[in-house]
Structure formats: structure tokens, C-alpha cells
Amino acid sequence: MGEGPGSHADRFLKARSERASALLEDYTELIADLTAEHGEARLVDIARAMGIAHPTAAKAVSRLKREGLATSRPYRGVFLTEAGEAMAEKARIRHQLVLDLLLAIGVPAEAADLDAEGIEHHVSDETLAAFEAFLKRSGG
Amino acid sequence: MGEGPGSHADRFLKARSERASALLEDYTELIADLTAEHGEARLVDIARAMGIAHPTAAKAVSRLKREGLATSRPYRGVFLTEAGEAMAEKARIRHQLVLDLLLAIGVPAEAADLDAEGIEHHVSDETLAAFEAFLKRSGG
DNA sequence: ACAAAAATGTAGCCTTGGCTATATCTACAT
């Protein structure tokens, strides 16, 4: 048969890799938020905000460090690297745009807020551009 | 502070649980497709369509069986139970609606096709209803 | 200054979802 590009497999592979990076994006976004609010991101705050136990947050931070997205010293707060900041910023923009789009479509605020979190990681640059164009069009 | 409902933690918990069920939904949807096309879903076809190795597909089928979503006998095809069919049907509708919405917004067909796969699992009933209303409104 | 509380670190366990390698079974062809 040879389904070519756009096959089942392609879509699933894309969705899988997005799921894999979704958590890292969430963490960088959150760390950026906490840093903006409190000057630093403490493990305990990360854990509470993510709704997980601190050892899980610690593991995640290890991974962030391993991937070059964050730095930290023992018993101190966590900070983003340049790469981490970039990822957080990209996630922030994406999140806001998805949220705006949902609201523009007529999704109730509460549902939009909840759903945007999951959706944002699966929106390609191309789709994001279309969202932006739609908002511009319908907004003004 | 006590952020109350709609906090970071709530959104992340929701996104996490959606990620967990996303794969099961993908499998039921795919098995339904294959069954419609070929009368049954063979492991090898499932694996190819998902872009994974067969042992991985076999494990997934075990899990589907354990969750009461599918049945199978050794060296034979996989079939959905009532519950599995229901999940597949719901996923199908959801997928189509998300795809239609993306197209209506102006997302190019190829991007819409790819992104819908990831997005569909994070769209709540409420948001889905809003999508439907928007399509009705803008469609005619 | 020192004890108690809070935060962080570490160890060890579980499940999920990937993989490869190997064994067994089914189906097909000659």
C-alpha cells in the first residue's frame, strides 16, 4: 500500500514525540513563572504547582539539567539556562495564543483555561500562524 | 495563597490523566479502522500503523484486554468490546470535529491533519460543544 | 546557640511504553 506521508504512523510518531517534550515545556514554563514571582524557583513550589511529590520534581529537575535547560546547586533554587528561558518563552506565547483562540471561538473561560494546557503542546508552528491570522481577522 | 480551582496543579493533573488515556484511545480508534477495512485487526497491522515494534503492540493489546476494551485469542486478530467500540466512536467524532474546526479556522489541510491527532485528546466536552456551535455558526 | 521545622537529597519500588532477540505457531507454496 505505501501510505506515504500523512499516514497513521506519521501522525502517531509526531504525537508521541510531542507528549515526550510536553513535560519539559511545562516545567520550564512553570520555573519561569515562579522565578518572575519570587526571584527563584524552589523545589517545593515546583512540586506543589505541578501537583506532584517533591522527589518527582527533583528527578524532573535532574532531567532539565541533563538536557541543558536548567541549573541548580544543592539545597538551592532552580534557574533556567538560556535554552530553558527560550523554551519557556515559546511555551508561554503558544499557551496564550491557544487560550485566546479558544476564547475567540466561544469556549467558556474555565474550560478554555483547562484545555489550553493540554492542547498547546500539539500545535505546530503552521497551525499557530493560522491561529494568529484568525485572531487578527476576527479581532479587528 | 490557596489558589483554589483552576490552579496550576489542577491543569497539570488534567493534562496528565489525558496523556495517560490518549494511547488507549488511539489504539481503539485504530483497531476500529482496521476492522472496518479488513474485517479484523492483526497485530502486525496495528504495529505498522502506529509506527512501533510488534512486541510493543502486543503489550498494548494486553492492556486493552485488561481494561476490558478488546478481546483476542492466541495467534488471532484483535477485536473491540462494546466499551472499546464506544471509546473508538467517541474518539472518531472528536477527531473529526477537531479537524473540521482547524480547517474552518484556516489551518492548512496537512498541518490540520497532523495536529488534530495530538489535540483531540485534550478537548473537553464543553470545548467540543463550543467547536460544534462555532462550525454551525460559520458554516451556514 | 540550639532545637524544631522546613526543604532538599537519596534509595528503592511500581507502571507504562519503547526496544531487540528468540521461540513458537500458522499459513502458504511447491
Add this chain to the structure above:
DNA sequence: ATGTAGATATAGCCAAGGCTACATTTTTGT
């Protein structure tokens, strides 16, 4: 009918992302 190809099963490995329990370090309060 039997050998080979194809499909399925099984074992065992890995990393991620959860958890609890316990150890250590910092911070705080008196």
C-alpha cells in the same frame, strides 16, 4: 506434506515519571 515465510508470543532490557520512606541540610524561632 513438508519446508519456509510470516505472524504472534515471550523474555529481558531501558528510560520516564509517578510514589513512599528515610537521611541530611538549611532555616527559623526562642
